[in-house]
Amino acid sequence: MVTRKRKLRTEGSLWEHLRAPRVPYQAQTRDLTADVLIVGGGITGAMIADMLVAAGLDTIIVDRRGPTKGSTVASTALVQYEIDTPLSELTRKIGKDDAVRAWRRSRLAVTSLHAFLRERGIAAQSRDSLYLSGNQLGARELAHEAELRQAAGLVTTFLTRADLNDRFAIARSAALLGFDNLTINPRAAAAELLCRAAKSGARLYAPVDIVKLEKRRSHVEAVGRDGHSVRCKWLVFASGYEFPRIVPAKGHRITTTWAFATRPQRRRLWPEECLIWEASKPYLYMRTTPDGRVLCGGEDAETSDALGRPGVMERKIARLQGKVGKLFPDIDTRAAFTWSAAFGETATGLPLIGEIPGHRNCYAALGYGGNGITYSRIAAEILRAALTGERDPDADLYAFK
Secondary structure: OOEOOOOOEOOOOHHHHOOOOOOOOEOOOOOEEEEEEEEOOOHHHHHHHHHHHHOOOOEEEEOOOOOOOOHHHHOOOEEOOOOOOOHHHHHHHHOHHHHHHHHHHHHHHHHHHHHHHHHOOOOOEEEEEEEEOOOOOOHHHHHHHHHHHHHOOOOOEEEEHHHHHHHHOOOOOEEEEEEEEEEOOHHHHHHHHHHHHHHOOOEEEOOOOEEEEEEOOOOEEEEEOOOOEEEEEEEEEOOOOOOEOOOOOOOEEEEEEEEEEEOOOHHHOOHHHOEEEEOOOOOEEEEEOOOOOEEEEEEEEOOOOOOOOOOHHHHHHHHHHHHHHHHOOOOOOOEEEEEEEEEEEEOOOOOEEEEOOOOOOEEEEEOOHHHHHHHHHHHHHHHHHHHOOOOOOOHHHHOOO
16 A cells, blocks of 8 residues: 555544535546546645646545545644644744744634635634643743744733633633634535535545555556556645655654534533633643534544554543533533544644655645644645645745655
8 A cells, every 4th residue: 555554533523423515426447647646535635626626737536435534524623823832842943933934824824724715605613712821831931932922923912810710711820812713614624625626627536545656757657456547747645644655754653632522502612712722731622613512632642552442532531521621610521422533743743745755746745733724724835836836935844854
């Protein structure tokens, strides 16, 4: 296999039980040609396909499971510009100029993604975000982080213990308030984008498991398990956490996260329904849904072996419920849906997007961490530029080294 096949998630996600458009796809029964072959029919592949088709490129999308049946359906879809790695920490890792550039690009990505979804009539909810003090960053460190973000032009409000309690009824020593993030239904959004791409000429095939690549000077030929091939000018891996084998694995790690969603309880939700996450390890992240549910995730473990292991789900969900109950005693934390999922991370918290070293015309977008959908947008922008002969000014931040 060209990509490392993994168990990406358990069943039971909230999004599996909510309606989404039916994506048109078919079995591949013959050899095909296209400008671009995208391997992966999730939210990243959908965004890339939408942009490439709009740029006039003949595009084929394949997936070994089927459209939106991989990691996308397990996403909690807190679409934030705030990178998992605080600006202060990222500055230490990659330098001030590049760290500020990465945070600004993330801010721009969420803003442009909101406009992109609105223009296409895809539902998205605008939400501010609360970054709570925790065992990694206390009040003093958060105050410093706020200063760095403000100096970078990122509007951020530092909330003291009293501020936080008065406005949000949360008992923590401090928090940072960020603005204009998003929540979406990731499965529905991906399905709508794939449907749009199909109407504009993209072709979708599944299940197709690419097992061999044959590279020529002018093209790449991807051969499926059934023997049929796709001949393309450019190959793009949007395969989530099933890393292509031709990508160096150094610097990547696979982590497992757990999540649950409650029943609807609109009258019990916290003020302003901000996205909530914390400067802790393991950390908690929370959002609400349009029908008034609380969706919570966290308790991450730096292994993929825990995914679906008997007894682990119950323990992890119980810990998350305890944390939510401590923050908001009035919320009913009983779970209507529970699931776990694997995701990939890098040492910096930045994704890897670009041409794969030593493999001309083969591209990949990997290592999204907790900013998956934000980075999906950045990946689509960078790859569109690369494949249409343009230059993205921030491509070097995410390039494979």
